Amino acid sequence: MKGSVAYRSIQKRGLHIGLLPAMAAAVNGATPITLDHDLDVLPETGRHLTVSRLAESVDDLAARLWAVGVRPDEHVVLHKRANADVWMLACAASRIGAVPVLLSPGLDAVTVGALLERVDRPTLLTDEAKLDMLAGLPLAELTRRVVIVSGERPRTVSLGAVAGAPRVRPVVRPIDEAAVITHTSGTTGVPKLVVHTPRTQGLRLKPQWRLLSLMRKRENVAIHLPFVHSRNVAAMALALLREMPVLLMKESDPGTVAELFLENRPGLVEALPNSLMAWEGLTEDPRKPFASVKCFSSTFDAIHPRTMSRLLTSSERRGALFFQIYGQSEVGPAVGRAYFRHSAHKVNGRCVGWQMPLGAAKVRVVSRDGKRPTERNPGRIQVSWPGLAKTYFGEEERYADNRDGDWWGTGDVGYFTRFGCLHMLDREVDMIPGVRSSLEVEDLVLARLRELSELVVVHGPDSEAVPVLCTHGDRPLDPDRWRAAVADFPQLADPVQIPEAELPRTGTLKVQRLALADRLKDRLENRE
Structure with missing residues (x-):
């Protein structure tokens, strides 16, 4: 099978990530995949594998999920430490007709509990470290079962215990039904669960398929994205179908x-x-x-x-x-x-x-x-096309209102x-009164001050525009250089410098501006 043939098939039948590894192996099973870390669920795999080995591993994991009781149409919440096996386990769940729900490893226990409740007693697929973090949650009430990728824990079943389970036939979900659920960045509260279908996932490949077509030869592709993000689904599909060696980075x-x-x-x-x-x-x-x-x-x-x-x-x-x-x-x-x-x-x-x-x-x-x-x-700004996500899981009215x-x-x-x-x-x-664009201010000032590693303009306690800045190595900023750099922006209040590690961020490393503004308000009030 050629990659272009596989791509046309996806455009017609949708992108089913459970079938993708086998499809990519049919295109070129020798395409190499390099990891910069070891897998939690299959550590013996090592850091160098091929697409054929990937397809074999996903088939193996799908059999293990079936053996522990996961069935078609069930929701499998994946919440474990950042690792490429998150994507592989999502493919495995999809391969047996289940719907993977991918949660960022950066979410706190309270947020994970709220999302588990929203999904309504899913299977939780996790690891021992996350299980410890979730110890305060009533998992027996919130989940159908708890599965860990390795090890042994009370009231859980381990995928390691069902190694060698009989292989099962793939189950293909309808093209317009939920295939993968990811979540929004959570910059404004509890994340929303975004429902992607095979059709919407397939359509989203179009723009970058054209971009990759411009590359005259197969070259290594380095991918550094959250393993739980919908963009990672597209990036891996594109690279593998184009037979491009992948460096998958954590x-x-x-x-x-x-x-x-x-x-x-x-x-x-x-x-x-x-x-x-x-x-x-x-x-x-x-x-x-x-x-x-x-x-x-x-x-x-x-x-x-x-x-x-x-x-x-x-x-x-x-x-x-x-x-x-x-x-x-x-x-x-x-x-x-x-x-x-x-x-x-x-x-x-x-x-x-x-x-x-x-x-x-x-x-x-x-x-x-x-x-x-x-x-x-x-x-x-509004967008329209068939590639829009289908809905918010458990918050359909909220989706419709938007x-x-x-x-x-x-x-x-x-x-x-x-x-x-x-x-x-x-x-x-x-948006801040008197500031045309906070992002524009940040662009221009960052270009003028190379010592800045981050700059975020947020609402101050009195709705003023407060620049919060970080420097490389957290070194003190020269106030004269700052004043010269912001001379065009008299509407800015005095800057607040903080260590970069204190910036509240989402799983995709976006700064949580509202949370930062709240922290700034608390900080200023405590000074008074």
């Missing part, structure tokens, strides 16, 4: 990343914006760990121009580009654009891209006050330029 420490890139020499890197930002210092490494990269790719948040420029400049590939996609879990890829080495530093970071070719998402900007949306009067017919409200505000480029200025809930 580690984010810059020193470790440098060694991995020097050893594996990726041609394409897909990572979170904040991970790429944290790796900026590697652009000054004389060993040039990014020299081999032809294409950087990122979704989730819009990325700062400073980061794109430094990464592209550090590549030694001719025509190196940074491809940014703007979207969210409910929407998938909405708009995108490419940035190049000699111009990335000059671009407006609020320009997140153009609508993609026929068959991809449609985007519009709707007025908030009856007047035409403009740069000075941004409107609400739809306007076929259109989904992203919660962001922005406008279209006369050239058709979408500019995203802010989340509507984060």
Whole structure:
């Protein structure tokens, strides 16, 4: 089977992640997959495997899940430490017709308990460390059964105890029924559970399938994404069907990343914006760990121009580009654009891209006050296409309230330029009176002060715009350099510097702005 044939089949029948490893093995079973860590559930696998070995492992794990009692249509909540076996176990659950529900390992016990209750007595698939963290929850009431990936614990069953279970035939779920459930970033409270179907997952492959088609040869692809995120589902499907060797990464420490890139020499890197930002210092490494990269790719948040420029400049590939996609879990890829080495530093970071070719998402900007949306009067960004997530599990009314017919409200505000480029200025809930765009301020100031590792402008106690900043190594910031850098923004209050480790973040490393604003308020009140 050729990858293009498999891709066309997915566009017709949907993406079933339980079938994906076997499908990819039929395309090219020898495609290598390299891990930077050991698997919890199958430690004997090691860190170097092939797609054929992956398919065999998923089939094995599917048999074990069946042996412990998991059946079609059941929900299997996966909550364990970050590891590539999260994705493999999700594929295994899907292979027997169950619906994997992927929860970030960064969630606290109270939030996990609330989501378990929302799913209504699922199977919980976890590990011993997370089981200890959840010790205060009434798991016997919240779950149908508790399964651990290895070891032995009372009132649980271990997948290790059913090794060698008889293989079972795959179960294919209907194309428009729930296939995988992930959750939103949780920047504004308890995360919402987003329902993806085979159809919506398959359609979301379109934009990046075209991007990968531009690469003239098969090159190593480094993927550094949360294993529980819907974007990881798409990234793995695309790489495997394009027969591209994968470096599947868990580690984010810059020193470790440098060694991995020097050893594996990726041609394409897909990572979170904040991970790429944290790796900026590697652009000054004389060993040039990014020299081999032809294409950087990122979704989730819009990325700062400073980061794109430094990464592209550090590549030694001719025509190196940074491809940014703007979207969210409910929407998938909405708009995108490419940035190049000699111009990335000059671009407006609020320009997140153009609508993609026929068959991809449609985007519009709707007025908030009856007047035409403009740069000075941004409107609400909405997206429409069949790739929209089906619903919020257990909160269907909340999902419906956010739809306007076929259109989904992203919660962001922005406008279209006369050239058709979408500019995203802010989340509507984060807008600050007197500040056109907090994100724009952050882009510009970060470009002027390379000593900053992060800058977030949030609501102060009196609705003023307070810049919260972090520096590399948590070194003190020169106040004169700060004043010079923000001379264009007199509406900013005095800055507050904190250690970067104290920034509240989501599982995708987004700063939780509302939580940060609350902490800032508490901090200022305690000073008084």
